Amino acid sequence: MPGHPRVGTGQLMELLSVSLGAYYGDFTAAAARENLTASQAKTLTVLRRGPAAMRVLAETLACDASNMTGIVDRLEKRSLVRREPSPGDRRVKNVVLTPEGEQTIDTIRATMHTTTAGLDALDDEDRATLHALLSRVFTAKQD
Structure with missing residues (x-):
């Protein structure tokens, strides 16, 4: 863009790192208020x-399958998720978010005050631009 100095990839990565660190800290604190670990809350998300x-959960969350089993066991014990047979392969168990789990992740997001305040400071045009940019940079994995 004319009139704007070129921002290097390293600078963008540094700012992204700081931003994600702030988001993750906010998310972790909000999850803890619901007596969940960050990994448990990420699973609900x-x-x-x-x-x-x-x-698929283990791959998405980049954790060992045995660790994923423990996370899901604890969430299931709190009725935040349930296991059910996969419609395509009865040998495979799918993990499903329960209404209680959905309410819990809604509560976590609602209490992420630092993140909410930062995003709320953006006007509609800035929000649309940020959404478009993040969508281009981080496209969702399709399984």
Whole structure:
């Protein structure tokens, strides 16, 4: 853009790192207020997109399958998720977000005050631009 100095990839990565660090800290604190670990809350967030097999959850969250089992066990014990057979393969168990789990992740997002305040400071045009840019840079993985 004319009149704007070129911003290097390294500068963008640094700012992204700071931004994601602030977001993650806010998310972790909000999850803790709901007596959840960040990994448990991230699992609920992923499940908002729809049911997922344990293997897919482990890949999405970049964790070992045995760790994923423990996370899901604890969420299931709190009735935040449930396991059900996959319609395509009865041997595979899908993890499904329950209404209680959905309410919990809504509460977590609603109490992320630092993130909310930062995003609320943007006007509609800036919000649309940020959305478009993030969509271009970080396209959702399609399984």
